Amino acid sequence: MKNSTDLLKDDIKGLFFKYVSAAVAGMVMNSLYILADTIFIGRWIGPRGLAALNIAIPVFNLLFATALLFGVGGATAISVSLGKKDYDKVNIIFTLSMTFIIGFGLIYTILGSVFLEEISYILGAESTNIELVKDYLRVVFMFGFSFLLVYGMTPLVRNDKAPRLAMMATILGGLTNMIFDWLFIVIFGWGMKGAAIATVFSAFTSIIILLSHFVSGFASLKFTKIKFDFSILKRIIKNGIPSFIIEASSGIVIVSFNLVILSLIGEIGVASYGIIANLSLICVYIFTGLSQGLQPLISINYGAGLYSRVKKIRTMGMLSAFIFGFAFFIVGNLFPEQLISLFTEGSEELITIATRGIRIYFVAFVIMGVNIVIGTYFQSIELSNFSTMITLSRGVVMLLLSLFILSYIFNMNGVWLSVPVAEFTTLLFGVILLKKESYNLK
Numbered sequence: 001m002k003n004s005t006d007l008l009k010d011d012i013k014g015l016f017f018k019y020v021s022a023a024v025a026g027m028v029m030n031s032l033y034i035l036a037d038t039i040f041i042g043r044w045i046g047p048r049g050l051a052a053l054n055i056a057i058p059v060f061n062l063l064f065a066t067a068l069l070f071g072v073g074g075a076t077a078i079s080v081s082l083g084k085k086d087y088d089k090v091n092i093i094f095t096l097s098m099t100f101i102i103g104f105g106l107i108y109t110i111l112g113s114v115f116l117e118e119i120s121y122i123l124g125a126e127s128t129n130i131e132l133v134k135d136y137l138r139v140v141f142m143f144g145f146s147f148l149l150v151y152g153m154t155p156l157v158r159n160d161k162a163p164r165l166a167m168m169a170t171i172l173g174g175l176t177n178m179i180f181d182w183l184f185i186v187i188f189g190w191g192m193k194g195a196a197i198a199t200v201f202s203a204f205t206s207i208i209i210l211l212s213h214f215v216s217g218f219a220s221l222k223f224t225k226i227k228f229d230f231s232i233l234k235r236i237i238k239n240g241i242p243s244f245i246i247e248a249s250s251g252i253v254i255v256s257f258n259l260v261i262l263s264l265i266g267e268i269g270v271a272s273y274g275i276i277a278n279l280s281l282i283c284v285y286i287f288t289g290l291s292q293g294l295q296p297l298i299s300i301n302y303g304a305g306l307y308s309r310v311k312k313i314r315t316m317g318m319l320s321a322f323i324f325g326f327a328f329f330i331v332g333n334l335f336p337e338q339l340i341s342l343f344t345e346g347s348e349e350l351i352t353i354a355t356r357g358i359r360i361y362f363v364a365f366v367i368m369g370v371n372i373v374i375g376t377y378f379q380s381i382e383l384s385n386f387s388t389m390i391t392l393s394r395g396v397v398m399l400l401l402s403l404f405i406l407s408y409i410f411n412m413n414g415v416w417l418s419v420p421v422a423e424f425t426t427l428l429f430g431v432i433l434l435k436k437e438s439y440n441l442k
Contacts, residue, residue: 005161007300008083012312020293020320022163026154027289029174031282036178037195038278040185042343045132045192047271047350050343052132052192054274055124055258058251059112059137063144065247066104067151070097072295072379073240075159077232078221079296080382083303089232091224094156096232098223101152105145112141124258128267132192139196146203153210159296160221162213169209177202235382242379242387246288246372249395256400260407260415265353269412272353275343276361276416283328287369290321291376298380314377321369332362353412360416367423368394374430378437386433394426 007015041049074097081089112119116134125133140147150173158166180201184194213219254277261269294317301309332339336358340351371394378387399422406414406421 007161007297008304008306008309012297012309012316015297016293016313016316019158019163019297020290020317022167023158023293024286024289026167026170027285027292028282029171031174031285035278035281036174036181037199038274039342040181041192041195042275044185047268047344047347048129049132049192050271050274051267052125052129053136053195054254054270054277055120055129055133056136056140057277058123058254059119059140060147061247061251061254063105063108063147064151065244065251066108067101067148068155068243068247069240070100070104070236071152071155071240072243072292073097073236073238075155076239076295076299076380076382077235078156079159079299079380080303083300083305090220091222092226092229093232093236094221095223095226096229097152097156097236100233100236101148102145105148108144108148109141112137112144116141124255124262135192136196139193139200143200143203146200146207150203150206150210153207155292155295156221157210157213158292159299160213160219162218163293163296165209165213169206172209173202173206176205238384239379239382241384242375242391245388245391246375246395249391249399252396253399253403256403257415260403261412264407264411264415268347268349269353271344272350272357273415275340275350275354276357278343279332279339279358280361283325283365284368284372286324287321287372290317290324290369291373294373295376295380298377299382302381310381314373317373317377318370321373322366325365325367325369328365329362332358332365357412357416360413361419364420364423367420367427371423371426371430374434378433383437386437389433390426390430393429394422398422398425 005015005018038050038053041053074093077093078090081087081093116138117130120130120133120137123133150169154166154169157169177198180198181195184190184198188194190197214221257273257277258270261273294313297313298310301307301313336355337351339358340354344350371390375387375390375394378384378390399418402418402421403415406418408414410417
């Protein structure tokens with residue numbers, strides 16, 4: 001049996017809703033992997049646990065970044081090849097992508113387990129919270145390969161015309177995480193270690209569901225014997241670099257924010273940023289889900305030369321991102337205290353700092369989603385140099401420049417303001433690149 005969906009002929013609005021709704025729902029539950037940890041840790045371990053978790057999060061960024069490098073990179077190459085009817089390369093690309101996902105997963109597991117303490121200190125751990133950080137990361141590194149498999153296989157399964165299965169994998173994984181967070185942290189009292197174990201359980205739940213696709217009658221992608229082909233690996237990596245930068249830069253940014261905030265107001269500030277970063281995670285993952293839902297549709301239609309369909313999909317994506325972003329901004333400014341209360345209660349200083357931060361930081365969401373869609377659009381048509389420029393601008397260059405300059409001038413207000421400034425600057429850059437590329441779609 002094969003999936004009867006035709007990405008080249010079916011109604012664009014129907015395909016858009018099918019792929020985007022499934023991807024967004026899946027990514028929302030993905031955000032719960034860490035969000036659930038944050039809520040349970042904030043309420044049952046306290047601000048010191050929140051700070052320790054925020055210090056550990058960049059490790060997830062590295063794991064996810066590597067998975068997306070080969071997962072999204074391979075999926076994009078597969079869809080473009082299908083659009084061009086270059087069928088001989090499809091399973092070679094799939095096999096090579098999965099080989100490197102598994103290989104890097106094992107490498108990270110070994111390195112993280114051996115150098116656990118050194119990595120914890122590099123990320124910003126201090127004597128007051130080093131044990132909490134190590135309790136969490138010890139488990140994460142031990143099963144690091146599982147996170148690469150989840151995030152690497154998800155875009156591959158989605159591009160194999162199974163967006164709803166990919167959604168179910170992440171939804172059930174997220175629900176598993178919440179259930180075991182409650183059991184391990186609240187009931188068993190395992191603290192940071194319990195939060196990490198719950199997250200690992202959720203990853204294995206998702207893996208089992210994703211693997212079921214490849215033994216079903218609906219799977220087109222199959223493992224095949226191949227000789228190493230550097231040109232195909234180069235193509236995969238080139239396509240995946242923007243996704244890698246998005247995730248890896250998030251880790252760099254979190255470390256940078258933590259260090260700047262520690263120098264300004266100390267650990268209470270890091271706990272406040274941890275709350276805002278996790279609220280932001282939900283919004284960013286919705287934008288990411290939107291863009292990931294667009295990617296298979298854009299890639300295969302671009303490969304087939306159906307440029308009018310590509311432009312319609314891109315426009316729908318940018319408009320949807322703006323609507324989502326404006327809604328996030330309104331919610332953040334109307335209900336900051338209620339959002340903060342999900343994570344902590346009783347610390348007036350923490351609530352005051354985080355409330356001020358949310359009101360400023362959430363301005364960025366009005367534009368952030370549009371920037372993410374623009375970057376994903378370029379990535380989807382294998383114009384990875386433009387996508388990389390967008391990603392580097394909003395995720396590293398403009399953001400870190402804004403952070404260091406504005407925090408020096410405006411202290412904590414400058415920290416929160418740095419994200420909106422970076423996003424609005426990147427939008428101007430993105431519009432210029434879109435105009436430069438537009439002649440290709442005529």
